[in-house]
Ligand code: IPM
C-alpha cells in the first residue's frame with residue numbers, strides 16, 4: 001500500500017495540462033503515493049447539473065491531500081442552456097466548485113507564497129529579492145454565499161427598520177437592487193491570523209501585515225483588525241502592522257521589501273494574491289494551497305484559461321510549486337526542497353521557457369526539464 005492517497009482533480013482547460021506536468025515532477029521525486037482521479041468541472045455541470053459531484057466529495061474525505069487544476073467559471077448572467085435537457089429549468093444555481101470545496105472541507109487557509117526566482121525575466125522591475133507570503137481567509141467574508149437578488153420583502157423591512165444608511169434605498173423596488181452579505185466570524189478571523197503568525201514564527205519572518213478596510217467596513221473588517229491585535233499579543237517577537245486594501249496595492253508596488261507575511265479577509269486576499277503573483281512573474285508563478293485541519297488542496301491560481309486549452313503552452317511552474325507545497329504539507333520537506341531547487345535552477349538557466357517567459361517550450365518540456373534536475 002502506498003504511503004499517501006492523493007486526489008487528482010484536473011478540472012477544465014489548461015488545468016488538465018498543468019496537472020499532467022506536475023505529475024512528471026512528482027513521479028521523478030518518487031513520492032510514495034496513489035493518485036486517484038476525481039471528476040470536477042464544467043463538463044459535469046453540463047452533464048449532471050453539478051460541477052462538484054458527490055462522488056468527488058466522498059473521494060476528498062478519504063485522501064491525505066489533493067492536487068487541483070482549474071475550473072471554467074460559468075459566466076455571471078448565462079442561462080442554464082449548457083445543461084442536458086432534463087436538467088434545464090430546474091432552477092439549479094451554479095456555484096464555483098472551488099469555493100464550495102473550501103467551505104465544505106473548511107480549508108480556511110489560502111496560502112500563497114510569492115517569491116521571485118533569480119533569472120526570471122518576468123520579475124517586477126527585474127527585482128529578484130521579493131519574497132512575500134499571503135495568508136488569505138478562505139471560507140468567509142464576501143465569499144460567504146449569502147446573497148439576494150431580488151431582495152426578499154422581510155429582509156428589506158428589517159434593513160429599513162434597523163439601518164440608517166439604508167433609508168436611501170427605501171423606495172427602490174425589491175427587484176432593483178441586490179444584497180451580498182460579507183460575514184466574518186471572530187473564530188474564522190482568529191484562525192487565519194494565528195496561522196499567519198505561526199508561519200512567521202516558524203520560518204523566521206519578521207512581520208505580519210493585516211490588510212483590511214476597517215475605516216469604512218467597520219463591522220467585519222473592524223472585527224478582523226481587532227482580532228489581529230489580540231492574536232499579536234501571543235507573538236511578542238513578530239512585528240505587526242496593518243494597511244487599508246487600497247493603500248497597500250500602491251505600497252506593495254512601491255516598497256515590496258517593507259512587507260513580509262500578509263494576512264487578509266477573503267476578497268482582499270484574493271486581490272492581493274494576484275498583485276503579489278504579478279510581481280514575481282504573473283499567474284504562471286502563482287502557486288497556492290487551500291489548507292484545513294485534515295485536508296489540503298493545492299492548485300495554481302491561474303484558472304482554466306479556455307483560450308489556451310489543448311495547446312500545452314501555459315507555464316507549469318505555478319502547479320509544480322503547488323506540488324512542492326503539497327510535499328511540504330505532507331511533511332516531505334526534503335522532497336519539497338528538491339522540487340523547488342530544480343525549479344529555481346531551470347528558471348535561472350533560462351534554457352526551457354514557456355511563451356510567457358519569452359520562450360517557445362511546451363508545458364511538458366518545462367516540466368521534464370525540471371524533473372531532469374531532480
Ligand atoms: C482564486 C480564484 C477563485 C477565487 C475563483 C476561480 C473562484 O480567483 O483562487 O483566487 O475567487 O477564489
Ligand code: MG
Nearest residue numbers: 270271274301
Ligand atoms: Mg483569485
